[in-house]
Amino acid sequence: MKKLFALVLAVAMVLALAAPAFADDTITIGVFEPLTGDNGPGGKQETLGMQYANQETPTVEVNGVTYNVELVVADNESSNDKAVSAATELVAKGASIVLGSYGSSVSIAGADTFGEAGVPVIGVTCTNPQVTEGNDHYFRICFTDPGQGAIHAQFAKNTLGASKVYCLGQLGNDYDQGLLNYFQATADELGLKVLKEDFPEGTSDFTAYLTNAKNFGAEVIFAPCSIPYGQLIIQQAASQGMDVVITGPDTWDSNMIMDSVVATGMDVYCTTFYGEGGAPEFEEGFKAYLNGDETALANNGGNDMIAAVSVMGYDAYYVALEAIKAAGSADPAAILKALPDVTYEGATGGIAFGENGDAVRSTAFIKHANAETGAWEAELTDLG
């Protein structure tokens, strides 16, 4: 038995040592995404967008020479302590540029590893300001939390006409707490009354929180939490017969939230990066890709509904190609130098980098979940 075990380990080691022998005509783009753990589903959908883009455009022409582009995926397991080795793996595999990650905290945790290796990273949907702040090699193509928090406060006050908002976030989750913070700041300016509460991780019974919201007289519940908690909040608000509007963050743009809405008939809105129908050509192609590949369809949650993060992943891939073209080489340092000036007209709108390497985005979408048709209806809003 011991010998067998030793043999297995030895074989594993040999396999690991057999270094991937990439030909010179290949440029490697690293994908730093969670494929397992809490953010696994979202990370997979984001990766799907990149894989589709890679299938659509598998080559890039640099100085008249055509190179193959290869995606190398490293799973960061949605966990900060695994981020270092996942990031190192991408560096070790010779990534010229890295895309990711879904989830801001893993992005921040991996940032130093990429920084030390001098590899530029394009954040796809990580919205926390700290991702790019102080990290000169980290860029991002999405809007950031201060803007998103402000949109929600303005939306609650101006569009929904609310005067009291109940805010509910997960304790210990920087994403939730960050958004709540920015929401509160704008709400104070607008004169909205806010009651903020936190729930501990693993909460499945939100009755007490929702009762507090009822007693407070809240007309809107803003709950910037992850999808599973969002589903529970929607279902339990419905079973209590609450007459409120529930608003959520960009994570809620998911078919799983839609399922809960259809089942309960609640009034739900969320912010997002992409409005349905914004890029028909992409949608058609992406749906065909999903339906033609069983694994891809399973990774998308079993149906061909398009998640905004997939579109963002798609755009991020093309921005990376633009950067490689602009740099004129696959050298990470050259790409890093060329990145700030890269612009690209993508499926989610125009992308250009401004201060701190954050995307200059003037608009976001607010989506309404239509409980009768089971479809998202997007509206364009100006970012504050």
Added chain:
Amino acid sequence: MEKTLQRDSARKIGSVIAWCLIAALYAFLILLDNVLPANGFTLMLIPVLKKGAIYSLICVSMNLLNGFTGLFSLGQAGFLLVGAYTYAVFSVPAEQHDAVYQYFDGGAIRFSIPETLGKLLGENAGNFLGAVVCIILAGLVAAAFAALIGIPVLRLKSDYLAIATLGFAEIIRAIFQWNSLGPITNGSNMLRKYTNFSDICIGSLKLSTAFPFFISMVCIGLIVLLINSSYGRAFKAVRDDEVAAEAMGISLFKHKMLSFVISSFFAGVGGALLAMYQTTVQANAFKSAMTYEILLIVVIGGIGSVSGSCIASFLYIACNEWWLRFLDSGSVSLFGNTIAVPFFRDGFRKVVFSVLIMVIVLFFSRGIMGDKELSFAGLVRKFQKKKSPDGAKGGAGK
């Protein structure tokens, strides 16, 4: 008489081999940081070695409690958290405070120990000494927490102790995430930009991998000395039979408390090293799953074996973060040829890893080392015994 002589010589040869190996190890680590070219192999080797060294210390500290004193405690993640936060809070440079504590107006503690020492002694010496001071501080704060909760908790036995310590770890996590403590702990947000391994160097000589090895080795050495002292024998007596130990005049509470506090001190040190390795700290990561991971390594290595814990740490980390990663990639590259394997897809690594662990737990229920230690003297004696069949009895070697 002849046997004793042979034993002595085996011990001498063994210790010479051990010291040579340690010297060779450090030479290799320093070469790795400074001279060896950065390719796919060395790049992956470095984080695995660092994390392996840190986990060795954490697992040995848990083994001191669970394996040598017989206290089944599951509070390790809580003490790691306390250590990691103490380290990070006191080593965020002043100019980074506004960025790190962005929601708390720059935080309450506006100095960094490495930076302050750096102004007095020069930057490199300041970083090195400052890190060491912060690490020791991390251990002391964790030990203080242990002393506080030890008073009520150590009156409990077996399962009840496990439940109480598990609860403690969860409470600590919730307290550190509490917004009212935000100016110190940064609430739910992560601490970052503090002194980490890549800041540790002497002149232009980088010590980023050698440093965690050095700290871990010193700490594990201290634990081994403790285990071999009269206190250590008292711990083992308490583990084997509490009534008999008490009848021999060993104060149960005093020794349990001693073991608990010392174990927590080293867990705090381990937490500080982990914070340095991760370059960011967030309370969210220190869940009970982390305690189970550590417990698993202790069981794989052998409950009551220091060297077992160390070997298991390196194996576990290497498998989890490096060797089995190819299972996720969808293909195997074997000698330059890439072969697509249908089973290999995202998350498959986790399946294989779980099966491997089950195999180990089922077929090696006593772990890799049982309660024995890897000793070079033992290996030398084994070698001598082979040469002369009537020679000394084999030692404690594997």
